Amino acid sequence: MKKNLASHTILNAAGLKESDLNKVLGKILSRGGVDNGDIYFQQRHYESWSLEESIVKQGTFGIEKGVGVRAISGEKTGFAYSDEISLNALNQAGKTARAISRSGKSHSVKAFDGSLATQHLYDAVDPLDDFSADEKVRLLESIDAEARRLDPRVSQVMVSLVGVRDMIVVAAADGSLASDVRPLVRMSINVIVEADGRREQGTAGGGARVAYGYFLEDERALQYAREAVRQAVLKLDAVDAPAGTMPIVLGPGWPGIILHEAIGHGLEGDFNRKGSSAFSGRVGERVASNECTVVDDGTLANRRGSLNVDDEGTPTQCTTLIENGILKGYMQDKLNARLMGVESTGNGRRESYAHLPLPRMTNTYMLPGKHEHEEIISSVKKGLYAVNFAGGQVDITSGKFVFSASEAYLIENGKITQPVRGATLIGNGPDVLTRVSMVGNNLQLDEGVGTCGKEGQSIPVGVGQPTIKVEELTVGGTSA
Amino acid sequence: MSTKSKRNKSQEKIYQACIETALKAAKKKGAALAEASLSVDAGLSVTVRKSEIETLEHHQNKGLAVTVYLDQCKGSATTSDLSDKAIRQTVDKAVDIARFTAKDENAGIADAEDLAWEYPDLNLSYPWQVSADELVDMAQECEHAALKSDKRIVNSEGASVSTYESFHVYGNSQGFIGSYPSSSHSLSCSVIGKAGDVMQRDYWYSVARDSNLLEDAKAVGRQAAKRTLARLNAKKLSTMKVPVLFSPEMAAGLIGHFIAAISGASIYRKASFLQDSLNQKVFPEWMQIFEQPHIVSGLGSAPFDSEGVKTRSRSIIDAGVLQSYVLNSYAARKLGMKTTGNAGGVHNLTVAPTISTQKALLKEMGKGILVTELMGQGINGVTGDYSRGAAGFWVENGEIQYPVEEITIAGNLKQIYQQIVAVADDVDLRRNTRTGSILVEEMMIAGD
Numbered sequence: 016m017k018k019n020l021a022s023h024t025i026l027n028a029a030g031l032k033e034s035d036l037n038k039v040l041g042k043i044l045s046r047g048g049v050d051n052g053d054i055y056f057q058q059r060h061y062e063s064w065s066l067e068e069s070i071v072k073q074g075t076f077g078i079e080k081g082v083g084v085r086a087i088s089g090e091k092t093g094f095a096y097s098d099e100i101s102l103n104a105l106n107q108a109g110k111t112a113r114a115i116s117r118s119g120k121s122h123s124v125k126a127f128d129g130s131l132a133t134q135h136l137y138d139a140v141d142p143l144d145d146f147s148a149d150e151k152v153r154l155l156e157s158i159d160a161e162a163r164r165l166d167p168r169v170s171q172v173m174v175s176l177v178g179v180r181d182m183i184v185v186a187a188a189d190g191s192l193a194s195d196v197r198p199l200v201r202m203s204i205n206v207i208v209e210a211d212g213r214r215e216q217g218t219a220g221g222g223a224r225v226a227y228g229y230f231l232e233d234e235r236a237l238q239y240a241r242e243a244v245r246q247a248v249l250k251l252d253a254v255d256a257p258a259g260t261m262p263i264v265l266g267p268g269w270p271g272i273i274l275h276e277a278i279g280h281g282l283e284g285d286f287n288r289k290g291s292s293a294f295s296g297r298v299g300e301r302v303a304s305n306e307c308t309v310v311d312d313g314t315l316a317n318r319r320g321s322l323n324v325d326d327e328g329t330p331t332q333c334t335t336l337i338e339n340g341i342l343k344g345y346m347q348d349k350l351n352a353r354l355m356g357v358e359s360t361g362n363g364r365r366e367s368y369a370h371l372p373l374p375r376m377t378n379t380y381m382l383p384g385k386h387e388h389e390e391i392i393s394s395v396k397k398g399l400y401a402v403n404f405a406g407g408q409v410d411i412t413s414g415k416f417v418f419s420a421s422e423a424y425l426i427e428n429g430k431i432t433q434p435v436r437g438a439t440l441i442g443n444g445p446d447v448l449t450r451v452s453m454v455g456n457n458l459q460l461d462e463g464v465g466t467c468g469k470e471g472q473s474i475p476v477g478v479g480q481p482t483i484k485v486e487e488l489t490v491g492g493t494s495a
Numbered sequence: 496m497s498t499k500s501k502r503n504k505s506q507e508k509i510y511q512a513c514i515e516t517a518l519k520a521a522k523k524k525g526a527a528l529a530e531a532s533l534s535v536d537a538g539l540s541v542t543v544r545k546s547e548i549e550t551l552e553h554h555q556n557k558g559l560a561v562t563v564y565l566d567q568c569k570g571s572a573t574t575s576d577l578s579d580k581a582i583r584q585t586v587d588k589a590v591d592i593a594r595f596t597a598k599d600e601n602a603g604i605a606d607a608e609d610l611a612w613e614y615p616d617l618n619l620s621y622p623w624q625v626s627a628d629e630l631v632d633m634a635q636e637c638e639h640a641a642l643k644s645d646k647r648i649v650n651s652e653g654a655s656v657s658t659y660e661s662f663h664v665y666g667n668s669q670g671f672i673g674s675y676p677s678s679s680h681s682l683s684c685s686v687i688g689k690a691g692d693v694m695q696r697d698y699w700y701s702v703a704r705d706s707n708l709l710e711d712a713k714a715v716g717r718q719a720a721k722r723t724l725a726r727l728n729a730k731k732l733s734t735m736k737v738p739v740l741f742s743p744e745m746a747a748g749l750i751g752h753f754i755a756a757i758s759g760a761s762i763y764r765k766a767s768f769l770q771d772s773l774n775q776k777v778f779p780e781w782m783q784i785f786e787q788p789h790i791v792s793g794l795g796s797a798p799f800d801s802e803g804v805k806t807r808s809r810s811i812i813d814a815g816v817l818q819s820y821v822l823n824s825y826a827a828r829k830l831g832m833k834t835t836g837n838a839g840g841v842h843n844l845t846v847a848p849t850i851s852t853q854k855a856l857l858k859e860m861g862k863g864i865l866v867t868e869l870m871g872q873g874i875n876g877v878t879g880d881y882s883r884g885a886a887g888f889w890v891e892n893g894e895i896q897y898p899v900e901e902i903t904i905a906g907n908l909k910q911i912y913q914q915i916v917a918v919a920d921d922v923d924l925r926r927n928t929r930t931g932s933i934l935v936e937e938m939m940i941a942g943d
Contacts, residue, residue, distance in 0.1 A: 062592075064596075067764065068764075070596075070597035070599065071595070071596050071597050072569060072596060072597060072599055072602070073569055073571065073596060074569075074570055074571065074592035074593075074595065074596050075570075075571040075572065075573070075592070076571070076572040076573075076588040076589070076591075076592060077572060077573035077574070078573075078574060078575070078576075079575055080575065080576075081575070090544075090547060090549060091547065091548050091549065091550075091551075092549065092550045092551070093550075093551045094550060094551070094552045094553065095552075095553040096553075096554075096555070097555070098555075098556070098557065098575045098576070108553075111553050112553075114551070114627070115548065115551050148591070148592070148594070148595040149595060151595075152595050152596075152597075170765060171764050171765060171766060173764070207764070207765065207766050207877060209765070214765070214766075214770075214877050214878065215877065215878065216766070216875070216877045256882070256905075258734050258903075258905065258939050258940075258941035259734040259941055259942075259943075260734075260941075260942070260943050289544070289650070289652070290650055291650055291652055291687055291694070291696065293694065369554070369556065371550065371552070405872050405873070406871065406872040407871060407872075408870045408871045408872075408884070409870075410696065410868075410870070412687055412694045412695060412696035413693070413694065413695050413696065413726075413729075413886075413900060415870070415884065415886070415900055415901050416870075416884075417870045417871035417873070417883070417884035417903075418871065419871050419872050419873040419882065419883075421875075436878070436880050437873060437875055437880050437882060438873070438882045438903075438905065439870075439871050439873035439882040439883055439884055439903050439905075441870075441884040441901055441902065441903050441941075442901070443901060489901065489902070489903060489941050489942060489943075490903075490941060491873065491882040491883070491884070491903025491904070491905050491939075491941045492882065492905060492939070492941065493882070493905045493906060493907075493939045494939075495734060495735075495736070495939070
């Protein structure tokens with residue numbers, strides 16, 4: 016049904032049949048040396064609504080549609096795209112893309128394989144149609160009202176609501192033909208509080224591959240408002256963060272961003288094929304303590320980072336990256352998998368038809384261990400407990416990574432004491448997980464707000480982890 | 496030359512007609528005020544790695560954005576389809592949204608008196624008649640220079656050359672319509688060096704509106720290699736307070752946080768650490784920061800801003816004192832001020848140098864760190880708290896001693912700005928923020 020919806024909407028509207036796609040791919044491979052190629056159709060519509068100063072001031076709607084054509088010859092990729100979907104545009108793009116190859120053996124196109132298993136991880140809904148415009152406006156206003164009701168020190172509330180429906184069809188010369196309808200909603204709340212001349216902010220939000228009704232279940236949207244106010248108010252009493260190297264306890268859920276930065280990017284197939292990652296050539300080696308098992312899992316129902324198929328038509332899977340501390344494998348797209356002599360792991364993702372696929376993460380998380388959360392906190396004599404983060408970054412070659420804590424506390428003699436101001440934590444990816452001495456039994460996934468950037472392409476991702484203790488990490492505070 | 500300008504003329508007419516279609520449709524739907532902008536760009540980029548072509552990408556994008564105001568309620572929509580039918584549907588979508596957004600007395604397009612009814616030709620477009628093969632040759636030459644420069648350069652992330660041409664049109668219901676073409680060409684290279692088991696990577700790039708002004712391909716490659724080699728055998732530092740010298744590339748970021756803090760939206764939301772700083776001393780009294788939107792062929796130049804407002808040279812910091820916020824017309828109305836022509840951002844922001852060279856600045860510093868890379872998002876625009884991952888060089892006796900990494904630098908921007916000691920003349924002209932190296936008296940370094 017999903018397949019029919021995307022194919023019907025995109026291909027039928029342009030008068031394109033499967034046999035046309037086959038012919039276009041045939042022309043691309045008719046050029047000597049071109050050994051694979053694919054066509055990626057996309058039709059995406061989105062909206063965003065935003066509130067500030069207690070009124071919904073803005074709304075935007077947009078449609079993006081187009082087709083990207085890729086020709087691959089060994090390690091070379093030729094790429095062209097068009098925002099017009101027609102046979103003529105396809106042939107034109109195909110001709111441009113295949114010019115990458117100058118000579119070589121001819122390859123033939125495989126017939127589309129209709130037997131590929133399909134996953135159904137989310138419903139093919141259109142979030143934009145789920146609520147009326149009036150309901151969207153009232154949802155935003157209810158969040159503003161809740162935040163202001165909670166605390167008189169709330170001076171500003173900013174809320175944004177974004178809904179997307181992305182439909183894709185991908186046809187490849189290797190015989191894969193897949194389609195997907197991908198809903199995605201996200202809400203972000205930013206609250207500013209003011210007291211005695213001091214201002215602080217708190218942010219919260221969430222989202223998933225669902226319709227807007229998700230935000231009303233269990234007062235989810237109001238909970239985001241409460242969370243943002245809680246964080247902002249808490250910071251009014253925050254003291255300077257410490258500076259130096261110390262034990263760190265990272266809370267469950269979103270702090271799993273450490274996995275995304277410290278090891279995730281470094282385990283993407285392209286960097287490892289090229290030998291530019293600090294993890295290159297290290298499969299089978301110990302890169303984490305025995306407590307750590309980390310997976311990248313694109314198959315979690317309704318999650319922001321999940322996909323039924325990746326952007327090359329490969330079904331997503333749960334890939335074990337690290338098992339009991341030993342590096343098991345990398346995340347692959349088709350190109351890098353082939354060049355490394357392995358199978359794609361369903362991690363080939365692209366921002367849009369106008370971008371090339373790259374090996375990218377989906378939902379990256381650490382499996383639960385045996386310790387109670389309280390037990391982990393009480394094991395620390397003097398250190399930091401960090402529970403919320405504003406993002407991170409990594410240099411995959413040197414392995415150095417950062418992630419910036421937006422909510423953290425001092426731990427003194429096994430007790431959480433004072434909240435501290437925001438600080439960046441910095442470490443070395445290949446050895447930080449070897450210093451994980453305790454892993455909690457409380458695995459949580461994030462709320463569904465993560466966006467990952469690589470080579471200028473942004474895509475939605477997820478992270479998660481139980482509470483973990485890292486024996487040593489550098490905290491970039493201001494207090495010596 | 497004449498065929499090119501003819502083509503540009505007819506192109507200009509087609510795109511201006513799209514804007515007119517949108518504005519007419521908006522008027523018909525009852526929008527008293529409306530504005531529309533259109534951008535079209537096309538380009539070619541190649542990446543070469545280890546002398547072989549890795550990617551050859553042909554780019555072409557177009558998009559029309561429409562905003563309508565129905566009784567001061569705002570709605571927007573975008574489309575990449577420029578057919579009359581699609582444009583009218585896009586306007587309908589914007590109108591549908593405006594029926595549900597709230598009335599906002601400050602909403603609307605820019606005031607007629609602020610619009611750029613006449614604007615200069617800033618010579619921003621230099622189309623580059625170049626083939627893919629020539630771009631490949633250039634990238635190969637660049638990467639080759641990097642790879643052969645030292646045996647410690649063991650791997651490459653490749654060299655890329657790209658060329659882009661764009662055309663931008665903006666029009667609104669005051670009857671204003673303006674357009675200009677622009678181009679941007681770039682050349683970059685990133686290579687990996689190895690010492691022992693540890694790899695380091697760095698890069699260099701050149702960007703210009705006119706391809707003739709691009710740095711020599713070999714020089715870019717050699718500079719990328721030089722920067723990578725300089726990072727090998729980096730050490731961590733102990734935790735301490737020392738002076739910090741920001742390289743020009745990093746100094747631009749430091750000044751960027753200042754611009755974000757004085758932008759209209761941060762101010763009217765009372766979300767800035769520089770709230771109520773107008774006419775206050777934000778920087779040391781010798782400091783000057785100004786905007787020069789009309790530099791001919793400048794990378795940050797624009798004849799009008801994204802609301803059609805005339806851009807003009809102006810002082811933002813004079814003798815250390817904040818002269819004006821950075822405003823679009825909406826934020827200006829909210830604050831009871833006039834727009835500063837900054838819808839969409841600042842143009843060629845310039846920090847006046849105070850000392851000759853970076854070398855002189857290193858001498859002035861004596862002991863401290865030179866920061867050449869910053870990582871992460873540790874900047875809080877509400878409080879000014881600043882904490883970022885850093886890499887660079889340890890400096891003693893005014894001379895670079897060794898590379899450092901895996902450290903953080905931290906402080907509060909409000910104090911950091913007051914503690915700026917000097918600005919060198921090694922201005923990075925590749926950016927919209929034109930500044931040389933900046934020396935800050937003291938920051939907290941966290942390490943071992």
